[in-house]
Amino acid sequence: MTTTDQVAQYLIEDQMADLPDAIREAVQNGVDSPDASRVLVSVTPDQTVVCDDGAGVDLGSETGMRDLSVLGAGTKSREDDATLGEWGIGTGAIIAKGAVRIWSGTHALCFDYQNERDTGPFARASGREGVVVEAPHAFDGVCVTIDHYASEVPDPDSYRWPRIVERLRKRFAYLTFRTGVSVIVNGDPVDRGHPFDAVEDGRMTVTRETPDAYLALEQTPAQGLATYSNGLYVTTDHDAGLGGVVVSKGNLTLNFARTAVQSGCDRWDRIQDAIAEARVTLYDQLCDDALTDQTRAVMTELLTSDDELRERWRDRDLFQLVTDTPVSLARIQAAPQIAWQDGAGHGADALVERGAIILDTSDTATDQLVTTARGDDTAVTLPNTFDVATRAEEAGVWQGYTRLADAELSTRQERYLCFARALADAIGVERDIYWGDATPDAWTDGHSRIVLTDSAVTSSHRLAWTHDLFLVLCHEAAHDRSDKRRTAHGRRFESRFRELVEDSAVRAEYTGLVTAIADRGFEPVFRERGVSLG
Incomplete structure (x- = not known):
């Protein structure tokens, strides 16, 4: 592979977007190193160090120097599942993030891509031109040190630093499972074990091994489906209609940045087919009450395009x-x-x-x-x-809404309204209570007011109408959005309504108010509770 200076700069600076990309390349190279069993990673705001215990690279030879310093000159093949690298551009990603020393055996290859150093071997390095120097002693394996450029990393006190470490743990989560090489980040192993361990064993999951991948799927579409190429994290699909992980057996064909699977990848096409079959199996297990909005949307997409699924669902x-x-x-x-x-x-x-x-x-x-x-x-x-x-x-359904002023109310409506205001205060409904005229029993804006109507009251008997108003008030208080246009009598509303009506403290306040009125009359109780008309 050959490149112009502009293409090389593009690949180094633009395609490798952040520090975790560079660290991923260094770790990936360490895992690919022959005979490697462990890769150690240390990440601080100032410096990243990645060391492996593999066979190393002979930087004293022309071939070793060329493999690590010429973009695209590596020996890895895109069809070789024994290694993770594909493009031979890993060093380009690494040198974009800081002054780099790659030490193996008795030699070290040094880069200073941004030409910020003016001492030691870095002073002789320029842009993509690396300098090989003799090391003070031999290092078995490869040790990559990146002294971060300030422009390439977050502020040391930034909240982003813990996220960088967490992202690294996620990127390498299944490398040990696939390669047998352990990866340690800041002293802790990142290995998550078998992909099937990622989902809880139960009725809401599907685990499946195919010739191409391990599928561990669950009903968590909001979390998305994480894809790992041969154990290395690639991307998370939030439109798959399910959650979990997919770990391929062998490399997927990825873009330069290793953040997406390229079209035309035969292995990925077969994996997608397996996911589609497993997804239907998972949906068949779910009861309708357990379906999320996203799951229903995906099922509808499948149902409208597949005769068999349309009949099935x-x-x-x-x-x-x-x-x-x-x-x-x-x-x-x-x-x-x-x-x-x-x-x-x-x-x-x-x-x-x-x-x-x-x-x-x-x-x-x-x-x-x-x-x-x-x-x-x-x-x-x-x-x-x-x-x-x-x-x-x-059908004679009137759809108008009119809120009446207190002065417009009849004596009967005034009594109903005062009772409702006293009750709302007693049971903790923090909304203004009004009287109005409409077909429904009441309506609310979901946060500041409730308007009751004559149809809320079914009887002139006190015990009956006070209970009518209690139920209607609880009903409207259970709405957390306007029901003037949209009634929203779903499961969430039903749950809140039942909690309010069945709350022993709420029922005690209601009973206490009704009992006080029976003992002392409406007006004295309303005065005691500070209830009046506007």
Whole structure:
């Protein structure tokens, strides 16, 4: 391989982005060294030292000097799974980060790429031109010392230093497993053992060994799927729809920076096929309640493009109605008519509660289903649609909201409102309470106010209406976002609502308020509790 000066500078300065890249190259070279059993790494803000106990390099010979000082002149082959290196540019990555000494046997090769040193052998080094000097004594193996350039490393007090060390541990996590060479970073082994140990043994995981890789998959899509080429970390895929690790048996074809797998890598194509099969196995194990939004989106992508999976998963609750209620493809397709909209209003909510299917396209998986079904060439068919506003009007569902001033309220409404304000204060609902006019029993903005309506009260009997207002108040307090447009009656809401209603302290405050009113009357209790109308 030959390069121009511009290409060489690009590879050294731009493709090897940070210090961990350079350290990775030095460690990788140490692991590749014949007969190496251990690589020691010491990283401080001032200096990095990487030493291996391998056969070393004869820097006193023309060949040894050339292999380490000429870009692309190394002896490693991209098809050689016995070594990790591919491009022969490891030294270029290393010399970009500081004044470098590569010591092996009785000689040391010195570089000062940025020409910052003016003493010793570094003074005779210039740019990519290294200088070989005799060492004071022999070193078995190879020792690489990088005296960091200040411009290439974080400030010594930066929070980034602990992250650099942690990133190094991650990069080399499975090198020992694949090569048998132990890697020690700042005194601690980084070996994580067998890849299958990365996931907890259980129903929510799939472990599989193929001729090309070890797959350890789990239902943690937010963490992503980490890929290791022959034990060396490459990248994490956050769009795979699952988590875990993949460790290839042999090298993957990588880009110069070793941060991505190149297209056309046959081994990676076979691994991808194995991941796809294992992913379906994992999804089959998951109950619908355990599916994350990202998992549902990936399952929808698979379902809409694969006839077998569409039939297999058509009864799975992968989609969402405007009320946050899960719904299956089978139920959607069984409806005489359906509708969809981005988010929900109370008109759509009321229609769903009456049995209509109105899909929420603000949900990624649901939007993907609708978009696919509307395409010109699709195997997914959905029923004919209806207009939500027209259907709501025909059903007599009013969708207006009016907050009434305290002075506009009737005597009965004033009593209801004062009770609700006293109760909210007693049970710790820190929102302003108002009365209003709308179809629903109440609405809230999710953080500062709750507006109750006449429909919240089902009976004029005191014990009945006080309990009605208790339940409605708890219901609205359980919403952490506006339900004026979107009701959001999902599992998260249900959990908060149950916790509030079933809290013994909350029920005790409610009972105490109702008992006090029964004993002393409304007005004295409201005055005692500082409750009044505006």
